[in-house]
Amino acid sequence: MSKETKKLINDIENEEISVTQALRRSLPISKQHQDRSFTEWLNKELNGYDDWRDIPEYRTVTGELVAFSQYHQADIPLDAPYIDNILKELKMPHSTMLIEELVEKNKRFIVMKHPGFSDKEFVDKNFHTEGYLDFRLKFNSNQAVQILGFITNKLLNKLNSLPLISDPIEEKKETFIKKNKDAIMITIVTGTVIGFLLLMPVVSDAANYVEEMTVKLWNRISNIIP
Incomplete structure (x- = not known):
């Protein structure tokens, strides 16, 4: 990963x-x-x-079928016996961004247009006397939250x-280290020794001390770099 x-x-x-x-x-x-x-x-x-x-099943919401009544000038719930329960279900086709915006703006209920009422013959047969327009589904916004979840x-x-995919940069780094192990170790040890020499006072046993520290450092680096 x-x-x-x-x-x-x-x-x-x-x-x-x-x-x-x-x-x-x-x-x-x-x-x-x-x-x-x-x-x-x-x-x-x-x-x-x-x-x-x-649209996948997990985007399904259920709610109350409503329509705008020209007579009442308001949204009226439609609960007539001839309305199939399947019309009270919808699958949200919206982008996740739009769903997030709907949830943010509508804390309790979301109302969305119902495509099931695009059949003009069905609408004229059952609703023409009431003057219904703009059929929609009203549902609890928690259902949209569940979809996002x-x-x-x-x-x-x-x-x-997802299967493991090697990082080409990391691979090159590892290959370089393996190929140049000795050169890297010599560079590190040399730099460290020079540092010791610059910091140490000139005493009679300085050479022995440097030699001892060099061996210890070399052994430690050998354990770090495979």
């Missing part, structure tokens, strides 16, 4: 970024892994679903399951 992925997971778990920000930061990761299905899902969540048939959990599960 790359450093970017670990940082992203940490930011998501600590709720330091929004769902939309998490999805956006996941896009380059999905492309790095060449995971087309992951990339496609990210784009749909970020941009919204154009086709109602593509589901998306977040699904994203976290996906990020945690």
